[in-house]
Amino acid sequence: MRGLQALACFLCLWLPWLQCxxxxxxxxxxxxxxxxxxxxxxxxxxxxxxxxxxxxxxxxxxxxxxxxxxxxxxxxxxxxxxxxxxxxxxxxxxxxxxxxxxxxxxxxxxxxxxxxxxxxALLNGSDWSPRFAVFGDMGNVNPQSLPRLQRDTEMGLYDVILHVGDFAYDLHTDNARVGDSFLRKIEPVAALVPYMTCPGNHEQKYNFSNYRARFSMPGGTESLWYSWDVGPAHIISFSTEVYFFLEYGQDLVAEQFRWLVKDLQVANTPERRKERPWIITMGHRPMYCSNNDHDDCTQHESVVRQGLDPHRYGLEDLFYKYGVDLELWAHEHSYERLWPLYNYKVYNGSTKAPYTNPGAPVHVITGSAGCQEQLDPFVPEPREWSAVRIEDYGYTRMQIFNQTHLWLEQVSDDQKGKVVDGIWLIKQRPGAKAWQ
CATH class of the missing domain: 2.60.40.380 (Purple acid phosphatase-like, N-terminal)
Known part of the structure; x- marks a missing residue:
């Protein structure tokens, strides 16, 4: 009997298609x-x-x-x-x-x-400076940035991880064994600091069931959308995917939009906005990008930006109206930082200090942590609203220093951890008042 068990284990190990x-x-x-x-x-x-x-x-x-x-x-x-x-x-x-x-x-x-x-345990109140690692699109195959992220985490560089969609490629693959393998790989990071997520397009199989089952985000929407406070910031995680997988119910788009409106209204009450002036969103598919593909963000009438036809539930006007300061995205396997932007128009704070008191939200796309689909190229000439484009494997660091100053930097894993981009986002007036 033991010989048969040993043979079965050997065959399962070396012949995975047996699906033992x-x-x-x-x-x-x-x-x-x-x-x-x-x-x-x-x-x-x-x-x-x-x-x-x-x-x-x-x-x-x-x-x-x-x-x-x-x-x-x-x-x-x-x-x-x-x-x-x-x-x-x-x-x-x-x-x-x-x-x-x-x-x-x-x-x-x-x-x-x-x-x-x-x-x-995270600190209480708003008078402290939380530190984040931010990235999306990290797979079970070629998770190039993961060893460096693990070293950073073990050194105590982060209070929170923000994974902006697309896990494992895909969680459901090989009867969810790929999801198991991916979650084992990230355990040395995710078991040390809160690992906060939002769903991406690679999570959609079986009505996002692997994503909803495996992650435990706050709120009652099975991790599809939620918000939370940390330091001087209110962070909103939402699903761009409800706009694209309508077979799971178009009502989800309306439900999430209503939730976003209510959440932003509460976050913008004078007392709340004074205590936590920063509002930061994280969603997988960006509104804008200058990559050389046919993704939604390359379209002038982006679905995420403008909503379902005819312009229902669009997010750009909503986020502008309620004074969202920073919008974090992934999906494109590259890094791109935009100038302060609304409706294709740049609203820099000034020529010398574009991110000091900007007149519109700032968008950052950070989807190059590493996966089997490799990196995404850019169109040859950057758009007028694109400030920096980097086609390296890497991830973003963010620290909210206080109620007026936020630091962002991009780490290149290809360049052995070199910081290849960095900006101070400075806002002395919170909310949509800053746009006036």
Whole structure:
């Protein structure tokens, strides 16, 4: 019998097309953190292939043992592929954390535990300077920027990761095994800092079910859109994909748009905007780009920008009306920074300081973290609204220093971590008042 089991394992390892089922392991894997919106809390998510309890043991670092524990729930997830692979996605929210305190934790159950990890609870209030890594379009194959991102994270350079859509290429591929492999690869990053996401076009299979099942973003919309506060910023994550996969229901476009209007109205009340003057959006497909392809952003009447015909639910006018300061995008496998822009017109603050008190939102496209589709070329001549274009593998760093100053820089992995672009975005008047 043992000989037959060994032969079966050998064949499954070397002949993957046999599509052997995994044993029903209760050992936790694919561990990642997310921020539920409360600085005294942190959510831990992981996967097992057999039923098990959902427990996190944790305690202050350094020196303290795992003196506390928290329990959560496991969701049974059945992938939409032909094998209908089953896994269990566990979610546990830790509460009662001390903002700014480092904690050690491990997750699992008595039938199997993860290794120990460390994280730092986010600080409370708006008077601090959160640091981010920002990128999209990172795959299971050729995730070139991931080792450098891991080193950065282990050095404590980031408080939060923003992954602006497109994971694994694709999460559902090979009956969701590619998604498993990708989440294992990012665990050394995502288990240390909150890994905040938005859906991209590569997540659409089976009505975005792999994306919705695997990530645990705040709010009640299964991670498709949500918002949260961090330091002096209000960050909004939304789905551009509702505009393109209408077979899942055109009502989603209207529902998300109504949610965006309400969220932006609340974020623009005088008290809220005074406390958190920065409003930053993250969505996968950009409104503008100068890449040499036929993506939506190359079209004059971009669907994301103008909405569904006839100009319903367009996002450019909405974001302009409510004074969105910075719009983060991906999808194009390159880096492009635009001048302050609205309706194809540049509104620089001044000739010498275009990003000081600009007259329109700033767009940054950062989709070159690395994937099997390689990099995207640009059209030969940049558009008049395009400030910088870089065709290197890399990612963006962002630090919101205070209520008036925000720093952005682009790191080239091709150039061994060299910072190849950087700007100060300075706004002394918050909101749409700055456009006047």
């Amino acid at each position: 089922d995994e044993p029903a392991s209760t050992g936790p894997e694919q561990v990642h953190l997310s921020y539920p919106g409360d600085p005294t809390s942190m959510t831990v998510t992981w996967t097992t292939f057999g039923q098990a309890d959902s427990v996190v043991v944790f305690g202050p670092d350094p020196g303290a043992a795992f003196t506390r524990s928290a329990r959560g729930q496991a969701m049974k997830f059945v992938d939409g592929g032909k094998l209908a692979r089953t896994m269990f996605v566990h979610r546990v929210t830790l509460s009662g954390l001390l903002p700014g305190q480092r904690y050690a934790y491990r997750c699992g159950s008595p039938t199997g535990w993860s290794r120990a990890y460390l994280f730092q």
